[in-house]
Amino acid sequence: DGGITQSPKYLFRKEGQNVTLSCEQNLNHDAMYWYRQDPGQGLRLIYYSQIVNDFQKGDIAEGYSVSREKKESFPLTVTSAQKNPTAFYLCASSADRGMSEAFFGQGTRLTVV
Amino acid sequence: DQQVKQNSPSLSVQEGRISILNCDYTNSMFDYFLWYKKYPAEGPTFLISISSIKDKNEDGRFTVFLNKSAKHLSLHIVPSQPGDSAVYFCAARSDTGANSKLTFGKGITLSVRP
Numbered sequence A: 001d002g003g004i005t006q007s008p009k010y011l012f013r014k015e016g017q018n019v020t021l022s023c024e025q026n027l028n029h030d031a032m033y034w035y036r037q038d039p040g041q042g043l044r045l046i047y048y049s050q051i052v053n054d055f056q057k058g059d060i061a062e063g064y065s066v067s068r069e070k071k072e073s074f075p076l077t078v079t080s081a082q083k084n085p086t087a088f089y090l091c092a093s094s095a096d097r098g099m100s101e102a103f104f105g106q107g108t109r110l111t112v113v
Numbered sequence B: 001d002q003q004v005k006q007n008s009p010s011l012s013v014q015e016g017r018i019s020i021l022n023c024d025y026t027n028s029m030f031d032y033f034l035w036y037k038k039y040p041a042e043g044p045t046f047l048i049s050i051s052s053i054k055d056k057n058e059d060g061r062f063t064v065f066l067n068k069s070a071k072h073l074s075l076h077i078v079p080s081q082p083g084d085s086a087v088y089f090c091a092a093r094s095d096t097g098a099n100s101k102l103t104f105g106k107g108i109t110l111s112v113r114p
Helices: none
Strands: A005-006 A010-013 A020-024 A031-037 A043-051 A056-057 A064-066 A076-078 A087-094 A109-113 B011-015 B019-025 B030-038 B045-051 B058-061 B062-067 B072-077 B086-094 B100-104 B106-114
Touching: A005 A087, A005 B011, A010 A020, A010 A064, A031 B100, A043 A064, A056 A076, A076 A087, A076 B045, A076 B062, A087 B011, B011 B086, B019 B030, B019 B058, B019 B086, B019 B106, B030 B062, B045 B058, B072 B086
Parallel strands: A010 A109, B011 B106
Antiparallel strands: A005 A020, A020 A076, A031 A043, A031 A087, A043 A056, A064 A076, A087 A109, B019 B072, B030 B045, B030 B086, B058 B062, B062 B072, B086 B100, B086 B106
């Protein structure tokens, strides 16, 4: 049963703490992406990776970090430098670098208190 | 500067009627357009797409129209069903290869009344 899995679904952290969001896919996709959704906003690109051991900053990368050590995994770390970390985070993958169709995970709701 | 605009935040239609969701873009380098459907607290799911070399693509009840000269696309759902109630995102792709990525609009909330 192929798909893309994000965990956990809900996450609470204290202000000033780093937190890592998991994203795993078994679709054998080369490309993976992290988006953030805020109320009334579209999906904004944080980071993306077209291939293992390589990634690029998206439109709002400040305060975030990623790694791509394995094809299946693209974890996102929300650091204490991110000024407004509370949001809904979505991970996506696509079979081709052209992103002709992206598959999304179920999302992680991060709340920083 | 928003490159993909969905100017109407919401739309309400009667079951069985047509839903028309609009999307405008500013970047002439966009070459591929997609529509995603999203339920609350879930990830978006792909609905339909269209290449910039076409002006129409149809899949069952869903049709996407592209007017390149006007930089406008629309999603038509007919007949609309209550299960279509969701947020619909328009997305556009610029470039291919190493720097390909999708730019999303803010979304339109569609409500289909029984």
